[in-house]
Amino acid sequence: MSTLQTLDHYFTENRERHMEELKAFLEIPSISALSEHQPDMQRAAEWLASAFKDTGLENVSIEETAGQPVVYADWLHAENQPTILIYGHYDVQPVDPLHLWETPPFEPSIRDNKLYARGASDDKGQVFMHVKAIEALMKLDGKLPVNVKLIIEGEEEIGSPSLEAYIRENQNKLAADLIVISDTGMYGPGQPAICYGLRGLAGVQVDVKGPKGDLHSGLYGGGVQNPIHALVEILASFRDKEGTIAIDGFYDQVRDLTDEERSAWAALDFDKEAIKKEVGVKELTGEPGYSYTERTWARPTLEVNGVFGGFSGEGIKTVLPSEAGAKITCRLVPDQDPDDIVAKLRAHIKKHEPVGCTVTVTDFDKGKPYLTPYDHEVIQAAGRAYEQVYGVPTVYTRGGGSIPIVAAFDEILNLPVVLMGFGLDTENFHAPNEHFHLENFDKGLRVISTYYGEVEKLGL
Amino acid sequence: MSTLQTLDHYFTENRERHMEELKAFLEIPSISALSEHQPDMQRAAEWLASAFKDTGLENVSIEETAGQPVVYADWLHAENQPTILIYGHYDVQPVDPLHLWETPPFEPSIRDNKLYARGASDDKGQVFMHVKAIEALMKLDGKLPVNVKLIIEGEEEIGSPSLEAYIRENQNKLAADLIVISDTGMYGPGQPAICYGLRGLAGVQVDVKGPKGDLHSGLYGGGVQNPIHALVEILASFRDKEGTIAIDGFYDQVRDLTDEERSAWAALDFDKEAIKKEVGVKELTGEPGYSYTERTWARPTLEVNGVFGGFSGEGIKTVLPSEAGAKITCRLVPDQDPDDIVAKLRAHIKKHEPVGCTVTVTDFDKGKPYLTPYDHEVIQAAGRAYEQVYGVPTVYTRGGGSIPIVAAFDEILNLPVVLMGFGLDTENFHAPNEHFHLENFDKGLRVISTYYGEVEKLGL
Structure with missing residues (x-):
């Protein structure tokens, strides 16, 4: 396989073209949460299928599901070599409040070596990197060191409602030795990290x-x-002032952190003042008895994501409104079960039922929390790939976010999952002015290409 | 002065033309709360000035204030007769949620002898009735039995911020013997009422x-x-489950109901089931120890009129939002003071200040509560005018709403106020599908004209 030097040369030579291609992908407003963007979902899937074909991937197809299509492709000519299943998503978050964007969310713009656009980091930019890593190896070597299968879905931002069925129906087609997902973050600038656990999700609208x-x-x-x-x-009634959740039994299934995890995390370079400055708050708050890292990586939460009712325009309107509502999501940790948590949420609401009004609770998407041993060989191989490009040891972290489908992969395909992410927490994904540091785009292309070689060496 | 029979004939003959004129007035979307309707405010004022002139009123002028103009007119040729100051407003409430209107709010439409339009009842329709009562007397008698001065303002729905200054600056010009305001309701269909007390208002945005x-x-x-x-x-933290307000000192200045009031109100024909059906709730709730009538007429309240924050679109967005807010108004009763209540609200918020966030409180408009003796001769004369047209005894009530300027009239001009209203509580003012029962439009024209004659007889 090509050396890191050869890869370096290829990616440098083709940098401008790659950037133009990525911009074209980012220009498609593929917001899965809003039904008016349905045609854009199709356009994004078609753009991706076309990019796969250009790269030399085979069996490219836009596969129908109950919701948005999955774009599938593979290359299976590395005989006796392991197969990597690569997962990502081409859908993006909504963009409101639009007025806070410095440049329009679907007009990609580079400032200060960062690419600004909705989806730049989460997850179109990272999906694109896998495509270009494959392109580089195919051009330079005429082949890949391992077999690859890609499934890129269009419903991650709404909780992947159709993907689990798709995976179940295509278990043989998706058979692989490991799964690689690039949809998480690095620990900080210049500090690569492998995320070995993710929080789950359970949500309702009241x-x-x-x-x-x-x-x-x-x-x-x-x-x-x-x-x-x-x-x-x-x-x-859901939480106390600081964030401890007051729902009966909410913490019952929470697996305690190990002493090893608590000390490894305590040893991480964590700058409380930098976080405060970055998000713009005077104090960090949350469940007492846990550090910020523990609270955001390994403790469950309940957040009201939106509240609405009555008059919200300019001035005053002396109305007693007909209705009000809220959107609520919980982040879950092992071994909490989303169905159990929703049942407890519903019971809590029932117990606090108000007089004189009717309450309706609607379930949103759910995702199980995920945890894998960080000393697994495919994870350690990824750590080595990062180290070759970034020149520093990789750290092993957990993530506060949710990729609900990770737990489904784990459960249905029973494969190790490698979360190889290149984002930074400061990149405003899910918020106005999402961006992607191009330094990590460039290095990430090299890490991914190198990792394919490291997996070949494992002799799985 | 013309007899009721002559008036009857006149109003019947001119009914169609009057309705067309009123519709034209209602077509102007003069929403004072929304700055984009600024040109409509001017149009509504001009429409009114023109209607005044057509009627034979004199000294018609659109008078500038710090906010929306006041439209003034008078007719002062009834020598040695009392002068009635007539107050009303040409501004209307916002119309959202627009999708709940059966016909567009600014395209007046008659269904089932009710006129549907924003402002039909509150207050353009009732202002228009005074203009047409004057027109009828001028046409039939060539003169009015009393002197009249009209001031119709454009900021009532946002709390009349400029009118108090206008009244103070024009005390001599506005000198009169009584004030008549038609901006309140009847007790029920066919049951005329004189409202002798109103709640005040204090509001903040958090x-x-x-x-x-x-x-x-x-x-x-x-x-x-x-x-x-x-x-x-x-x-x-503001209220308990049922509506008792938990702000320190909130009830301190509340004047207790007299035994006479409690028994008079208990004797009123009050249909709890009809109210429940009308508003569409299974139970009526509120402060324990008081009847529904007492709670809505003579007890103070705190209502959140609007709440907003985070994502409120379709689907889910797992966001931890940057900001959230609410609009809150209190209805006040004698002898509560709006400034004192806002200070107590602010102290309560300060006491409940959350960790990790900054709270800003902005005052909205304020209005003092109002109460006048119901046995005053100008009020009793109004009761007689109603009785001649409706054929039943007038009842004496208090109102839950606020006309903040009533307290200002009381205080600055020191005149008795007659609240001679023709609306019905079911007419959805401040809500979608506002309408006005044309039966009360027709009878009201006769009551107003008759009342001018009753005032002449008082020999004030």
Whole structure:
């Protein structure tokens, strides 16, 4: 296989073209949460299928699911070599509040060696890197050192509702020796990390209905229950001031951190002041008895992601509104079960049911938490690939976010999962001004290409 | 002065033309709360000035204030007769949620002898009735039995911020013997009422700011305070489940109901089931120890009129939002003072200040509560005018709503105020599908014209 030097040369030579191609991918507003973007989902899938074909990947197909299509491709000519299943997603988060974007979310723009666009880091940029790593090896060597299968889905940002069925139906086709997912972050600038655990997700929408229409707060105020009050009482009952969750049994299944994990994490270079500055808060808060790292990586949370009801325009409107609602998600850790947590959430809401209003609870997507041993050989091989390019030891972390499908891969295909991420926590994915540091784009191309070689050496 | 029979004939003859004129007035979307409707405010004022002139009113002028103009007119040729100051407003409430309107809010439409449009009842329709009562008397008698001065403002729905200064600056010009305001309701269909007390208003907006931008709830959840949680904790702390307000000292200045009032109100024909059906709730809730009538007429309230923060679109967005906010108004009763209540609200918020977030409180408009003796001769004369047209005894009520300027009239001009209203509580003012029962439009024209004659008879 080509040396790191040869790869370096190839990626440098083709940098400008690669950047133009990535920009074209990022220009497609493939927001899976909003139904008006349905045609863009199809466009993004087609763009990807075409990029796969150009690279020399085979059996490229846009495969229908109950929701957005999965784009599949493979290259299976490395006889007696292991097969890597590569997963990513071509859908992106919504962009509101739009007015906070410095440049439009779907007009990619490079400033200060960072590429700004929705999806630049999460996850189009990282999916694109795998495609270009494959392109480089195919051009330079005429082949890949291992077999690869790619499945890139379009529903990750809405909880991958269709992918699990797709994996179950295609178990033989997806058979592999390991799975690589590039959708997580590095530990910090210049510090590569392999994430060996992720939080799960369980979410509900709570809708409170009061009077059949909005009422005049003077005429009816004091006589009819206000659904906003009913809602805020429920929402306030979920947590205490600092963030400890007050739902019966919520922590029952939480697996305690090992002493090894607590000390390894305590030894990590963690700059509390930098985090505070970065997010713009005066203090970091949360469940007492745990460090910030422990709270965000290994403790469950409950967040109200949105609340709405009544008048929110300019000025004042003395209305007693007809309805109010909130969107709520919990991040879960091993061994919490999303179905169990939703049942406990529902029981809590039932227990706090307000007078004079009707409450409806609707489930959102769910994802199980995931954890794999960090000393697994495919993970350690990834650590080595990072070290060759970045020149520093790789650290082993857990992630606060959720890739719900990771747990499904683990369960259905029973394969080790390598989370090889190149994002940085500061890159505003899920927020305005998402961007991707191009230093990690460049190095990541080399890491991924090198990793394919490291997997070949394992002799799986 | 013309008899009721002559008036009847006139209003019947001119009914169609009057309705067309009123529709034209209602077509102007004069929403004072939304700055984009600024040109419509001017159009509404001009429409009114033109209608005044057509009627024979004199000294018509659109008078500038710090905010929206006041439209003034008078007719002062009834020598040695009392002068009635007539107050109303040409601005209307916002119309959202627009999708709940059966016909567009600014395309007046008659269905089932009700006129549907924003402002039909509150208050353009009722202002228009005074103009047409004056028109009828001028046409039939060539003169009015009393002197009249009209001031119709454009900021009632945002709390009349400029009118108090206008009244203070024009005390001599506005000198009169009584004030008539038609902006309240009847007790029920066919049951005329004079409202002798109104609740006051005090409002604030609470804005909670957390991180400087929206954050990914997986990466930061558990480590950074969520401003929605901080907000709902504050909001939930304001009231108990049923509506008793938990702000220190909130009830200190509340004047107790007299035994006479409690028994008179208990004797009123009050149909609890009808109210429940009308607003569409299974139970009426509120402060324990008071009847529905007492709670809505004579007890103070705190209502969250709107709440907003984070993602409220379709689907899910796992965001830890940067900010959240709420709009809150209190209805006040004698002898509560709006400034004192806002100070207590602010102290309560300060006491419940959340960790990890910054809270900003902004005052909205304020209005003092109002109460006048119901046995005053100008009020009793109004009761007689109603009785002649409706054929049933008038009842004496208090109102849950606020006309903040009523207290200002009381205080600055020191005149008795007659609240002669023709609306019905079911008419959805401040909500979608506002309408006005044309039966009360027709009868109201006759009541107003008759009342001018009753005032002449008082020999003030």
